[in-house]
Amino acid sequence: MTQHSIDRPAATRSFTARDLASIATFAALIAALGLPGALQIGASGIPITFQTLGVMLAGAILGARNGFFAVLLLEVLVAAGLPLLSGGRGGIAVFVTPGAGYLVGWLLGVLVIGWFTARLLPRYRVLPALGATALGGIVAIYLIGVPWFALSTGTPLWVALTGAFVFLPGDILKVVITVLVAKQVHRAWPGLITPRGKSARTEPISA
Amino acid sequence: MIGFYHPGHSLLHRAPALLKLGLLSLLIAVTVALQEPWQLGVVLAVAVLLAASARLPFRALWRQVSPVLWVLAIAVPIQLLFADWVMAVMMGGRLLIAVLLAALFTLTTTVGAVLDACEQLLRPLRRWVDTDRIGLLLALTIRSIPVIAAIVGEVMEARKARGTQGSVMSLAVPVIVRSLQSAEALGDALIARGFDD
Numbered sequence: 001m002t003q004h005s006i007d008r009p010a011a012t013r014s015f016t017a018r019d020l021a022s023i024a025t026f027a028a029l030i031a032a033l034g035l036p037g038a039l040q041i042g043a044s045g046i047p048i049t050f051q052t053l054g055v056m057l058a059g060a061i062l063g064a065r066n067g068f069f070a071v072l073l074l075e076v077l078v079a080a081g082l083p084l085l086s087g088g089r090g091g092i093a094v095f096v097t098p099g100a101g102y103l104v105g106w107l108l109g110v111l112v113i114g115w116f117t118a119r120l121l122p123r124y125r126v127l128p129a130l131g132a133t134a135l136g137g138i139v140a141i142y143l144i145g146v147p148w149f150a151l152s153t154g155t156p157l158w159v160a161l162t163g164a165f166v167f168l169p170g171d172i173l174k175v176v177i178t179v180l181v182a183k184q185v186h187r188a189w190p191g192l193i194t195p196r197g198k199s200a201r202t203e204p205i206s207a
Numbered sequence: 208m209i210g211f212y213h214p215g216h217s218l219l220h221r222a223p224a225l226l227k228l229g230l231l232s233l234l235i236a237v238t239v240a241l242q243e244p245w246q247l248g249v250v251l252a253v254a255v256l257l258a259a260s261a262r263l264p265f266r267a268l269w270r271q272v273s274p275v276l277w278v279l280a281i282a283v284p285i286q287l288l289f290a291d292w293v294m295a296v297m298m299g300g301r302l303l304i305a306v307l308l309a310a311l312f313t314l315t316t317t318v319g320a321v322l323d324a325c326e327q328l329l330r331p332l333r334r335w336v337d338t339d340r341i342g343l344l345l346a347l348t349i350r351s352i353p354v355i356a357a358i359v360g361e362v363m364e365a366r367k368a369r370g371t372q373g374s375v376m377s378l379a380v381p382v383i384v385r386s387l388q389s390a391e392a393l394g395d396a397l398i399a400r401g402f403d404d
Contacts, residue, residue, distance in 0.1 A: 017397035018390075020344055025390035028351035029382070032359050053379075061383060073348055080321040081210040081313045084352070091211050091313030093271045096235065096305040098278050153282035154298040156289060163281075181379045189387060 022062055026070035030054035034086035049086035053174040055106045056113060056137040060182035063193035064114025071110050075103055101148020105141035112136030119197035124186050129179045137178065138171050210318045219261040219315040224324040231312050238301045244293060247300040254307045263314050271310035275302055358385045
């Protein structure tokens with residue numbers, strides 16, 4: 001065993017047992033949030049669910065790296081043939097449908113949210129956090145999802161964008177929930193994400 | 208955890224997952240390159256023949272293919288509005304074929320076989336990626352899903368008992384905190400088994 005751990009690759013050695021445990025747990029959480037069943041709005045085939053809430057929470061609570069791998073892990077299991085997306089969807093077919101861009105968008109979204117959250121901590125003021133979470137949880141996801149849908153179906157970009165706006169109210173609600181939850185969780189459980197940025201270094205932590 | 212796999216002994220069932228994955232990518236690339244509707248018709252016929260040879264139940268196939276039909280029901284009329292019928296047929300045909308072929312792959316390949324194929328694909332990257340840890344991570348996630356689902360269920364019941372059903376916060380905060388506690392226990396268990404050594 002010790003022989004094995006010496007020549008373990010450097011890149012994955014930087015993942016501690018706690019990292020792996022939280023990545024696996026959040027991947028499972030995103031899957032569990034899809035279980036009650038999708039609430040289908042409109043007929044564009046992209047159901048609105050609490051799973052995007054799980055994606056936003058992964059970024060806001062685990063940070064960019066671990067949050068990213070939690071989402072990636074869930075998507076690998078989906079592609080492998082497990083029905084873990086809302087409404088019991090799954091299989092590699094999900095990744096060739098016009099909605100697949102949103103799944104790729106999740107990966108960018110979680111990175112954006114995690115990057116900004118690390119810079120907003122330890123204070124995590126609500127207004128900047130709302131902006132950062134909306135940037136990752138809405139703008140980044142739509143940025144990939146909408147053009148992908150347009151390209152895949154051959155519809156004009158504005159038609160795809162109009163269709164996407166159906167999900168906007170739900171997504172705004174999820175952004176607000178994510179920030180309020182993350183605020184409470186970071187206060188109750190400091191140290192989940194290592195704060196980066198100016199304020200973290202100069203200001204003494206006052207709590 | 209039961210996936211979409213449907214047991215069988217056909218050629219498709221017995222073919223190696225990596226080969227099927229390669230053929231799937233190749234066929235999808237071919238459909239993108241094709242320009243004539245009749246050529247797509249040939250590929251579609253091949254896909255349907257493959258499905259018939261694998262003796263897959265119609266319902267299992269339908270479950271995989273039907274979501275894209277909803278998209279097509281919207282997108283095809285839009286195409287007819289902005290472009291001509293050839294474009295509409297090509298777009299619809301490509302999507303239908305891609306989803307049908309992908310469904311054939313998923314229905315004839317076990318989750319374990321797909322994950323093994325992924326591990327084989329990652330093997331050249333061994334210097335940077337520890338495939339053993341990825342395998343452990345996949346297993347931990349599959350094991351965590353029922354645990355987290357039980358947490359969500361318990362919190363929903365507790366919420367009902369306290370009469371705070373309307374509030375999403377009273378669901379989300381306890382679910383996250385208890386999930387983090389569960390992750391911590393899992394991390395401790397891994398450390399206790401010498402994982403970080």
